[in-house]
Structure formats: structure tokens, C-alpha cells
Amino acid sequence: MTAPGQPGQLAAGEPHPGMPTYLGMPSFPDAARIAVADSQLRANLTHATHTIRAKRAGAVAELADWEQLRQAAKAIKDHTLAHLDTYLLRLEENVTRAGGQVHWAQDAGEANAIVAGLVRAAGADSVVKVKSMATQETGLNEALAADGISALETDLAELIVQLGHDRPSHILVPAIHRNRAEIREIFRTEMPDAPAGLTDDPPALAAAARSHLRQAFLSAQVGVSGANFAIAETGSLVVVESEGNGRMCVTLPRTLISVVGVEKILPSWRDLEVFLALLPRSSTAERMNPYTSTWTGITPGDGPENFHLVLLDNGRTSALADPTGRQALRCIRCSACLNVCPVYERVGGHAYGSPYPGPIGAIISPQLRGIADPVDASLPFASTLCGACYEVCPVAINIPEALVHLRAKVVDAKREKNFSPERVAFTLSGRVLRSPRLLAAAQRAASASRRVVARKGRIRLLPPPLSGWTETRDAPVPPPESFRAWWARTRGNRS
Amino acid sequence: MSTSARDRILSRIRTANRAAGQVAPADADAAYAALSREYLRAHHDAGTNDITGLFAERAADYRAVVERVPESGLPAGIARVLAGRAAAASGSFVIPDGLPGEWLAGLPAGITLARDEPPLPPAELDQLAGVVTGCAVAIAETGTIILDHGPAQGRRALTLVPDFHLVVVQASQVAADLADAFGRLDPGRPHTLISGPSATSDIELIRVEGVHGPRNLHVLIAEA
Known part of the structure; x- marks a missing residue:
């Protein structure tokens, strides 16, 4: 489903003004139908998500106070959001004092323009990038390409996606939809310096990426990163990673530009004792990820000589205004909710039409982008509401609650329109349910219809307009007699 | 552009927090100090464990x-x-x-x-x-x-x-x-x-x- 030219493919060099839906992307039900038919995709996803699920449970069970850590993280994030203006100003003051420069971007277009300007000012025409959801969201690579600046993704999975002319499908492991054999093929055809006789052994693939990127790291002039946390009290930024590509990008170039969503802020340094306990265990099921870098402005003689922090709104303040929806801003992008989701496991990340897939994506994308587009309007419905996501969320985001809330918003928005078959159906059923006489009649009619509509004990396909319901669901056959009819006949007498 | 973007973002945050019914106490630091932290500060007693x-x-x-x-x-x-x-x-x-x-x-x-x-x-x-x-x-x-x-x-x-x-x-x-x-x-x-x-x-x-x-x-x- 990810071959060039198919839905979900980003047109090369296409700049993004906001966080647009992926071009030509169908809404979730249509995209899901295509995805579930892809048996290779489903096998890859099942394998990866089931592997990580069991490991995460083990890593979490090791800490007796997991729930207390989770509640503390929730409280810290809620507090920070309630005082977001205060903490952002404090962060700005402390980054500036430490020799960094702070820029503010209201939307993706502003953020991309700031970054492009800074790269040009540094006299560079290329940047090395460490995986960042914020720049994925703003479409920075495409915007830079339109400005003649090439961006090299250095995270292994992002590199696989970039070389494969593909889209990320997971927050943590953007190439989760690819297995090792597919990755080897991408390297063999798209990486000019891939070693001859490259196998699909993961260590061999990792080694190929290491040598491919080595020279780019050593000669890079500008690095672009996001940040997992920004500490208001000290002006410190924190990047959590595994491979060392993050360390390369934030250490070796002369200029470092970090694009960070305004909600990434934490009040104080000691908050890391909570969030660094929660994030690695939730994300990769490790006690700690291999590398975490922290830096505060500029350190003479060590690392970049210029540091720029770009603070990004891009719809976050709209989400903040929603009493139920704002909890999504607590998200630390661990992706535990993706790995446990029965819907994500079957359809994969591309079907969500956004850089943020899975359960958290289904509540973030419609809030950042609004629900005017059919893709965004369909996302709150991309869930069974089973609640597994809420259970694993390390910052206790009640995703089912937010989904239901957003569903109501989508329905309310539709209500503005004059006619909807759904509305007619529900008005009608409301009337029937309010009247005992009409209900009895409807039940008799349903019982009488059972021979006509059912096959093998299930209702499978009804004619239009009822097909809108039965296309995606089976329904049980109505009983020969309703409870009310049975009671009227027997008064509960079992004879 | 940058200064006005800053002011607009800060103003949007204040408006949003009011709209969501989050009337924050004036003193952020006092509210922060009062946050409940019931997690363990130590998982291993250095006195008895290696x-x-x-x-x-x-x-x-x-x-x-x-x-x-x-x-x-x-x-x-x-x-x-x-x-x-x-x-x-x-x-x-x-x-x-x-x-x-x-x-x-x-x-x-x-x-x-x-x-x-x-x-x-x-x-x-x-x-x-x-x-x-x-x-x-x-x-x-x-x-x-x-x-x-x-x-x-x-x-x-x-x-x-x-x-x-x-x-x-x-x-x-x-x-x-x-x-x-x-x-x-x-x-x-x-x-x-x-x-x-x-x-x-x-x-x-x-x-x-x-x-x-x-x-x-x-x-x-x-x-x-």
C-alpha cells in the first residue's frame, strides 16, 4: 500500500502550510479497508506489536510504584498546562540567558520559514535531522526542499522511510510496517553505498546505516532536532534516543535548531525523575533508553556554537481550550497506545492519514487540524473504545473519553446540515422507543422479518440505505418472539 | 514577526485556559510545590542492598x-x-x-x-x-x-x-x-x-x- 504514487504518498517538494492531511488520503474507513487486505502488512504489524507488548508489561511490572509515577506525571503535566504562559516565558528567559535564541511559531508555515531562514543564515544547504514528531507534523523536510535545502533523516527507521519514498506509520518506529527483508530491498536499491551481499540480518542492516551516515555526521554544519522535554526552571532541553544519531545531531554541527511543541515543557529538572522512569519503559520496554542528551543553551568548547529553539503552537492552543480534549497535550509520544490497540494492529499507521497514528493520533489530529476535513472527522470513530490505550498510557490520558467527546463534536457539526440519513434514523428510533405501542409493533415486524434478512444466523447485508450500517457490521438475527411479547403471553410462567 | 507571534501565542494560551475553566492560582511555584508525588524516591535501600x-x-x-x-x-x-x-x-x-x-x-x-x-x-x-x-x-x-x-x-x-x-x-x-x-x-x-x-x-x-x-x-x- 505504500508504493510510490498510491494514496498516502507525499508529493515530492510539496510545502505544507499547516498540518494538512496527507495528500489524496482517503478517510479512515476507506483506508482501513485497503490496509486490512494487505496480509504482509498485517503480519509485520502483528509480529512487532505483540513482541513489544509483552516486554512493556514486564518492564512496567518491575516498578512497584508505576501507578503513583503515572499519577504524578499527569499532575505535573496538568499543572504545567494550566500555567503554560508562565512556564514558556521562564523557559525563554533561561534559554536566552544560557546563550540560546528563542523563536515563536504560530503554525507550521511560520516554523518552517524560521528554520529555513536560520539554515541559510548559517550558510548551509543541508541539515542532519534526528527524528522529531514536531518537524514531521510541520512537513519541514518538504518545506526545506522547496527552499533548496536538503534534510537528511538519521534515525534508522526514518532513513528507511525516506529511502523508501514512504510515510512513517508509527510514532516510535516509523518503519514498523516494513520487515527485515523489505528493509534490505530498500537499502539495496536506494542506498548507493550499501555493501555488496547485504543480508537481512538486523545487525547487518544497522551497520549499513552506520557507514552510510558516518560522513554526513562528521561534516554536518546544521543539526535539526525536536525535544522530548524542555525544562523551564533551567532552560535545558532533553532528547531521548537509542542509536546515537541524536547525540551526533545535537553535538557535532556548529548550529543546532530544535523545533519543540509548546506542550513539551516541564517546570523543573527534578521532574525528569518521573518522566525518564515512565518514557523508556512505555516506549521500548527498556529500563532506560541507550542515550539521553541534555543541554542548556551553549557550552563554550563543547557542542554547537549557535542554538535556536523554535516554540511551536500549530493548533495546540485550540486543543488547550477544550476541557476534555486538552488532556491529549499531556502526551509524551511513547507510542504504548499504538502497540496495544486492536485497530492499529490490523490497519497500521498510514490509514490514520496523519503523522500521529493510532489511538493518540485519533484524538490529536482532529484537535490540531480541526474536523472540517473528512479524514479528521473520521478519526474519532477509528476505535472500538476498548480502553487498552488508557490503561497503558504513562500520563493517564483517557483516550476513550476524548474519542467519545470528539465523536459528539463531529455529530454536532453534521447536525448543522439539513439532511442526514443517520439523523432521520435516530429521530425515528427515538419516537419508537418512547411509545410502548410502536415498540411492540416494531418488534413484531422485526421478528417477522427474520427469515428474509438473515443468513446462517446473522444479518449480513441489507439493501440501501441500510447497507450503510451492514457494510461494516454483522448483526444478530431478531428473536422469533420479543421478551415483551413472551411476557404478555406467559406472564413468566415457564410451562 | 517573531515578537507578535510570541504575543499571540501567549494570549491564545491565556484565553484557552480561561475557556477550559482553568483559572490557575496566581502563584505557579506554590501550586507546583503542592503537587502530590506519591511515588518512591528510592526503589532500593542502599543500606541493605548491594x-x-x-x-x-x-x-x-x-x-x-x-x-x-x-x-x-x-x-x-x-x-x-x-x-x-x-x-x-x-x-x-x-x-x-x-x-x-x-x-x-x-x-x-x-x-x-x-x-x-x-x-x-x-x-x-x-x-x-x-x-x-x-x-x-x-x-x-x-x-x-x-x-x-x-x-x-x-x-x-x-x-x-x-x-x-x-x-x-x-x-x-x-x-x-x-x-x-x-x-x-x-x-x-x-x-x-x-x-x-x-x-x-x-x-x-x-x-x-x-x-x-x-x-x-x-x-x-x-x-x-
């Missing part, structure tokens, strides 16, 4: 090579480890400022040392056999080594580009938990938290060691 042993075990879980040596045996331990590396890779070992001279007292002939003075360009760091450092703090709970890039640790590039890193952890530097460890650090300094050699989970969510950072991490724990 914290150093726990650190050694958990660092080794990441497939770092971990050895415990007596303080007096440290020079011999370093000499042995570097000789082993030198047999496998050419080049010198870079030594940061502030590394105790006695640590390198027993090096065999044939091991060459380099100084980062003047600072070595990245391409030269890439030709080294490895780097030897101390650390600032270690965390037993997670098997993590923390560098604050002060004395005996060198600037960040020094422990990043070479493919082999020998780090000496003194038992007194091992904190039981994250809370204790972060309390010992100066946030104004740059830090690198290291938990095992460079790794990735990007292929099928399976951990594989050895990507861009040092692929060989050797830890010597010096105990009094």
Missing part, C-alpha cells in the same frame, strides 16, 4: 562489558582492557583532561595515547581506537552511566565518535535511583546518559546493538 552489584548487573543487561575491580587494581584493569582493544583496532586512545594519571600507570608498550588539545576534528576522532573516561554519576536501578562532561570526561564528541568507550565508575558514584542521581547533577552542564552501547529497536521492534554511537562499551567499577 547497589553496586545491582548497577553492574543492570548495565550488563544492555550487553555492555562490566567488571568490578578493587581500586588498587584499576591501572592493571585499564591496561588489560586497552590491550585487548588495541589488538582488534588500530589508532590511539584519547584521554580527556582531568583523568587521574595513576589510572594509566600500567599501560603496556604499544598503546598510544592522544590528547584533545587542540580539539580534534570529528574526522580524527573517527580514526581513534577508543576513549577512556570517568563519569559523574551512575544509576543502579536502570544501569545508566551519566557524563556531565566535566573533568576526566571530555567534551561530548569525545565519547561519541570513537567506536570504543572504556568508562570507569567509582562505587561512590553509583546512586540507587533516578531521583538521587538527578539531585547530584548541575542542570546547567551538558549531560549524556548512557545505558549500554548504541542500539536500535527500529527493525521489527527488536533491540539490536551497534548503530552510530560507540558499539563497544566497557565499564570498570572501582571499589574501595
Whole structure:
């Protein structure tokens, strides 16, 4: 489903003004139908998500106070959001004092323009990038390409996606939809310096990426990163990673530009004792990820000589205004909710039409982008509401609650329109349910219809307009007699 | 453009918080201090547990090579480890400022040392056999080594580009938990938290060691 030219493919060099839906992307039900038919995709996803699920449970069970850590993280994030203006100003003051420069971007277009300007000012025409959801969201690579600046993704999975002319499908492991054999093929055809006789052994693939990127790291002039946390009290930024590509990008170039969503802020340094306990265990099921870098402005003689922090709104303040929806801003992008989701496991990340897939994506994308587009309007419905996501969320985001809330918003928005078959159906059923006489009649009619509509004990396909319901669901056959009819006949007498 | 974007974002935040019914108390710091934190500040009692042993075990879980040596045996331990590396890779070992001279007292002939003075360009760091450092703090709970890039640790590039890193952890530097460890650090300094050699989970969510950072991490724990 990810071959060039198919839905979900980003047109090369296409700049993004906001966080647009992926071009030509169908809404979730249509995209899901295509995805579930892809048996290779489903096998890859099942394998990866089931592997990580069991490991995460083990890593979490090791800490007796997991729930207390989770509640503390929730409280810290809620507090920070309630005082977001205060903490952002404090962060700005402390980054500036430490020799960094702070820029503010209201939307993706502003953020991309700031970054492009800074790269040009540094006299560079290329940047090395460490995986960042914020720049994925703003479409920075495409915007830079339109400005003649090439961006090299250095995270292994992002590199696989970039070389494969593909889209990320997971927050943590953007190439989760690819297995090792597919990755080897991408390297063999798209990486000019891939070693001859490259196998699909993961260590061999990792080694190929290491040598491919080595020279780019050593000669890079500008690095672009996001940040997992920004500490208001000290002006410190924190990047959590595994491979060392993050360390390369934030250490070796002369200029470092970090694009960070305004909600990434934490009040104080000691908050890391909570969030660094929660994030690695939730994300990769490790006690700690291999590398975490922290830096505060500029350190003479060590690392970049210029540091720029770009603070990004891009719809976050709209989400903040929603009493139920704002909890999504607590998200630390661990992706535990993706790995446990029965819907994500079957359809994969591309079907969500956004850089943020899975359960958290289904509540973030419609809030950042609004629900005017059919893709965004369909996302709150991309869930069974089973609640597994809420259970694993390390910052206790009640995703089912937010989904239901957003569903109501989508329905309310539709209500503005004059006619909807759904509305007619529900008005009608409301009337029937309010009247005992009409209900009895409807039940008799349903019982009488059972021979006509059912096959093998299930209702499978009804004619239009009822097909809108039965296309995606089976329904049980109505009983020969309703409870009310049975009671009227027997008064509960079992004879 | 930047100033007005700043003002507009701040104003949107204030409006949004009012709209969501979040009338925050005027004093953010007092409200922050009052936040409930019921989690354990320590998961392991340093009085009754072998914290150093726990650190050694958990660092080794990441497939770092971990050895415990007596303080007096440290020079011999370093000499042995570097000789082993030198047999496998050419080049010198870079030594940061502030590394105790006695640590390198027993090096065999044939091991060459380099100084980062003047600072070595990245391409030269890439030709080294490895780097030897101390650390600032270690965390037993997670098997993590923390560098604050002060004395005996060198600037960040020094422990990043070479493919082999020998780090000496003194038992007194091992904190039981994250809370204790972060309390010992100066946030104004740059830090690198290291938990095992460079790794990735990007292929099928399976951990594989050895990507861009040092692929060989050797830890010597010096105990009094």
C-alpha cells in the first residue's frame, strides 16, 4: 500500500502550510479497508506489536510504584498546562540567558520559514535531522526542499522511510510496517553505498546505516532536532534516543535548531525523575533508553556554537481550550497506545492519514487540524473504545473519553446540515422507543422479518440505505418472539 | 514577526485556559510545590542492598562489558582492557583532561595515547581506537552511566565518535535511583546518559546493538 504514487504518498517538494492531511488520503474507513487486505502488512504489524507488548508489561511490572509515577506525571503535566504562559516565558528567559535564541511559531508555515531562514543564515544547504514528531507534523523536510535545502533523516527507521519514498506509520518506529527483508530491498536499491551481499540480518542492516551516515555526521554544519522535554526552571532541553544519531545531531554541527511543541515543557529538572522512569519503559520496554542528551543553551568548547529553539503552537492552543480534549497535550509520544490497540494492529499507521497514528493520533489530529476535513472527522470513530490505550498510557490520558467527546463534536457539526440519513434514523428510533405501542409493533415486524434478512444466523447485508450500517457490521438475527411479547403471553410462567 | 507571534501565542494560551475553566492560582511555584508525588524516591535501600552489584548487573543487561575491580587494581584493569582493544583496532586512545594519571600507570608498550588539545576534528576522532573516561554519576536501578562532561570526561564528541568507550565508575558514584542521581547533577552542564552501547529497536521492534554511537562499551567499577 505504500508504493510510490498510491494514496498516502507525499508529493515530492510539496510545502505544507499547516498540518494538512496527507495528500489524496482517503478517510479512515476507506483506508482501513485497503490496509486490512494487505496480509504482509498485517503480519509485520502483528509480529512487532505483540513482541513489544509483552516486554512493556514486564518492564512496567518491575516498578512497584508505576501507578503513583503515572499519577504524578499527569499532575505535573496538568499543572504545567494550566500555567503554560508562565512556564514558556521562564523557559525563554533561561534559554536566552544560557546563550540560546528563542523563536515563536504560530503554525507550521511560520516554523518552517524560521528554520529555513536560520539554515541559510548559517550558510548551509543541508541539515542532519534526528527524528522529531514536531518537524514531521510541520512537513519541514518538504518545506526545506522547496527552499533548496536538503534534510537528511538519521534515525534508522526514518532513513528507511525516506529511502523508501514512504510515510512513517508509527510514532516510535516509523518503519514498523516494513520487515527485515523489505528493509534490505530498500537499502539495496536506494542506498548507493550499501555493501555488496547485504543480508537481512538486523545487525547487518544497522551497520549499513552506520557507514552510510558516518560522513554526513562528521561534516554536518546544521543539526535539526525536536525535544522530548524542555525544562523551564533551567532552560535545558532533553532528547531521548537509542542509536546515537541524536547525540551526533545535537553535538557535532556548529548550529543546532530544535523545533519543540509548546506542550513539551516541564517546570523543573527534578521532574525528569518521573518522566525518564515512565518514557523508556512505555516506549521500548527498556529500563532506560541507550542515550539521553541534555543541554542548556551553549557550552563554550563543547557542542554547537549557535542554538535556536523554535516554540511551536500549530493548533495546540485550540486543543488547550477544550476541557476534555486538552488532556491529549499531556502526551509524551511513547507510542504504548499504538502497540496495544486492536485497530492499529490490523490497519497500521498510514490509514490514520496523519503523522500521529493510532489511538493518540485519533484524538490529536482532529484537535490540531480541526474536523472540517473528512479524514479528521473520521478519526474519532477509528476505535472500538476498548480502553487498552488508557490503561497503558504513562500520563493517564483517557483516550476513550476524548474519542467519545470528539465523536459528539463531529455529530454536532453534521447536525448543522439539513439532511442526514443517520439523523432521520435516530429521530425515528427515538419516537419508537418512547411509545410502548410502536415498540411492540416494531418488534413484531422485526421478528417477522427474520427469515428474509438473515443468513446462517446473522444479518449480513441489507439493501440501501441500510447497507450503510451492514457494510461494516454483522448483526444478530431478531428473536422469533420479543421478551415483551413472551411476557404478555406467559406472564413468566415457564410451562 | 517573531515578537507578535510570541504575543499571540501567549494570549491564545491565556484565553484557552480561561475557556477550559482553568483559572490557575496566581502563584505557579506554590501550586507546583503542592503537587502530590506519591511515588518512591528510592526503589532500593542502599543500606541493605548491594547497589553496586545491582548497577553492574543492570548495565550488563544492555550487553555492555562490566567488571568490578578493587581500586588498587584499576591501572592493571585499564591496561588489560586497552590491550585487548588495541589488538582488534588500530589508532590511539584519547584521554580527556582531568583523568587521574595513576589510572594509566600500567599501560603496556604499544598503546598510544592522544590528547584533545587542540580539539580534534570529528574526522580524527573517527580514526581513534577508543576513549577512556570517568563519569559523574551512575544509576543502579536502570544501569545508566551519566557524563556531565566535566573533568576526566571530555567534551561530548569525545565519547561519541570513537567506536570504543572504556568508562570507569567509582562505587561512590553509583546512586540507587533516578531521583538521587538527578539531585547530584548541575542542570546547567551538558549531560549524556548512557545505558549500554548504541542500539536500535527500529527493525521489527527488536533491540539490536551497534548503530552510530560507540558499539563497544566497557565499564570498570572501582571499589574501595
